[in-house]
Amino acid sequence: MKRKLADIAAMCGGQVANADDNNLIIHGVITDSRHIQQGCLFVPLSGERFDGHAFVADSLASGAGAALWERAKGNPPGPAVLVDNALEAMQLLAKSYLAAVGAKVVGITGSNGKTTTKDLLFALLATTYKVHKTSGNYNNHIGMPLTILDMPEDTEIAVLEMGMSGRYEIEFLSKLAEPEAAIVTNIGESHLEQLGSRLEIARAKLEILSGMKTGGLFIYIGDEPLITEVLADPNTPKPEQLHTLTFGVNGNHDIYPSGIMFLEHGTMFTPNVGETPLELPLLGEHNVVNCLAALAVARHYGVTEANMKEGLKHAELTGMRIEIIEGANGVTILNDAYNASPTSVRAAVNVLNKMKGYRNKIAVLGDMLELGEDEVQFHQEVGEYLTTENTDLLFTYGRLGKEIAVGAKKHLAPDNIYAYDDKSELIHKLISVLHPKDVVLVKASRGMKLEEVVEAVKHSKLHQ
Numbered sequence: 001m002k003r004k005l006a007d008i009a010a011m012c013g014g015q016v017a018n019a020d021d022n023n024l025i026i027h028g029v030i031t032d033s034r035h036i037q038q039g040c041l042f043v044p045l046s047g048e049r050f051d052g053h054a055f056v057a058d059s060l061a062s063g064a065g066a067a068l069w070e071r072a073k074g075n076p077p078g079p080a081v082l083v084d085n086a087l088e089a090m091q092l093l094a095k096s097y098l099a100a101v102g103a104k105v106v107g108i109t110g111s112n113g114k115t116t117t118k119d120l121l122f123a124l125l126a127t128t129y130k131v132h133k134t135s136g137n138y139n140n141h142i143g144m145p146l147t148i149l150d151m152p153e154d155t156e157i158a159v160l161e162m163g164m165s166g167r168y169e170i171e172f173l174s175k176l177a178e179p180e181a182a183i184v185t186n187i188g189e190s191h192l193e194q195l196g197s198r199l200e201i202a203r204a205k206l207e208i209l210s211g212m213k214t215g216g217l218f219i220y221i222g223d224e225p226l227i228t229e230v231l232a233d234p235n236t237p238k239p240e241q242l243h244t245l246t247f248g249v250n251g252n253h254d255i256y257p258s259g260i261m262f263l264e265h266g267t268m269f270t271p272n273v274g275e276t277p278l279e280l281p282l283l284g285e286h287n288v289v290n291c292l293a294a295l296a297v298a299r300h301y302g303v304t305e306a307n308m309k310e311g312l313k314h315a316e317l318t319g320m321r322i323e324i325i326e327g328a329n330g331v332t333i334l335n336d337a338y339n340a341s342p343t344s345v346r347a348a349v350n351v352l353n354k355m356k357g358y359r360n361k362i363a364v365l366g367d368m369l370e371l372g373e374d375e376v377q378f379h380q381e382v383g384e385y386l387t388t389e390n391t392d393l394l395f396t397y398g399r400l401g402k403e404i405a406v407g408a409k410k411h412l413a414p415d416n417i418y419a420y421d422d423k424s425e426l427i428h429k430l431i432s433v434l435h436p437k438d439v440v441l442v443k444a445s446r447g448m449k450l451e452e453v454v455e456a457v458k459h460s461k462l463h464q
Ligand SMILES: CC(=O)N[C@H]1[C@@H](OP(=O)(O)OP(=O)(O)OC[C@H]2O[C@@H](n3ccc(=O)[nH]c3=O)[C@H](O)[C@@H]2O)O[C@H](CO)[C@@H](O)[C@@H]1O[C@H](C)C(=O)N[C@@H](C)C(=O)N[C@H](CCC(=O)N[C@@H](CCC[C@@H](N)C(=O)O)C(=O)O)C(=O)O
Pocket: 031, 032, 033, 034, 044, 045, 046, 047, 048, 049, 050, 051, 052, 055, 136, 137, 138, 139, 140, 141, 142, 143, 144, 146, 163, 164, 165, 166, 169
């Protein structure tokens, strides 16, 4: 975003203070004083550890053109826009800027697959339009506004990931961004602790309808009865003249794959709505499902089949989502360490199941967080999902990971199950049994930071 200081004040309902020149041109919005860019607007947010106001003077000294400043904090230390609440002002600024740019918005939510689907949709649309997308996982009440404020002035379509861990968070995001099209990827168990039930998760996800434009397009996974139930509920806020499309792997959806071939480093399939076989640079049937949702939106915006095929070839995917890493030591790693829930762990194990020609299939699984009171049962059920078909050796990490080991005893021999509370001990034992022809799946919730295991395995010298 590039605007005059006075215009920024008008856009966010603030007042300019301490400025020599109200027409000072501001480039971009930054919330971290450690990453100031010359001429930016510094926005002081209050978080769990800091109040950003403490860094306003430093930010201005480092080159920020101006800062938002909450009136309750007294006099600003330099050029500022006075507001009541910096975060709310930043959100309002984002909404105003989005309206000025006039980009069409596609909102993406769901328990799993938001980031992957966002990356795939960007790849498809970018063959035909000027597209902006959420970077990384910037999908909440701070990240999405920052994504919008980072959007180039000539953006035609903005693909915005909308995350939540409580009710009405997606309603807020949807009403801020006013999507013309929206995707719900699935209803899993993520953040069940806060929502209490999968029905509540479905209700939270379908809040994305509440801000949609009239005549908008809602695309959702057709296999999920909870979505169908909430969509049919007359109390679910939705726009006038809403169009809907369903996607899924079996045939009774609007868009489905008419054939899936699992390759070594990707997946090939032909969507029922096209003639052209598409090659997806991702493993797993679940990623074919994600791609179907993206294809539905791309078709809606007139992207040709040839461009879709080309777009997928060049898709830039966010790492740590079943990312294939070929270690120098010959070990193949499936780095799925970004996050985990029962649904996503099963999806990853299904990938392991289809991998052939490896000496050992090794699963390194850790705690799945925020699952609520049934967390032990969820972990044991994941353990029971492991069989000698999909897993030769199981390593678990964490208090709840131990429960995966308990469940795994249903099908795996006890000698093939190793449970650890200490990550370095797990790594030491894992490396001692690794062989160049092994494949290792690494997966747990974000809070478990299992990427440390990935790094260790990637760089280890094997003993065998
Ligand atoms: C506010 C903020 O951005 N904080 C980030 C910061 O945290 P930190 O611990 O450093 O400090 P504070 O938050 O207390 O700092 C307040 C501000 O002060 C700034 N500051 C600090 C020190 C300093 O020297 N100078 C400064 O200017 C600071 O920059 C703050 O602005 O850094 C952390 C590490 O990088 C960040 O993790 C933290 O980010 C918070 C958590 C955040 O929400 N960031 C968003 C931009 C974002 O989108 N992050 C996503 C993750 C989003 C997410 O978890 N989504 C959920 C679903 C939604 C759940 C929702 N209920 C929620 O609350 O998020 C999901 O499941 O996907 C990301 O980073 O991936």
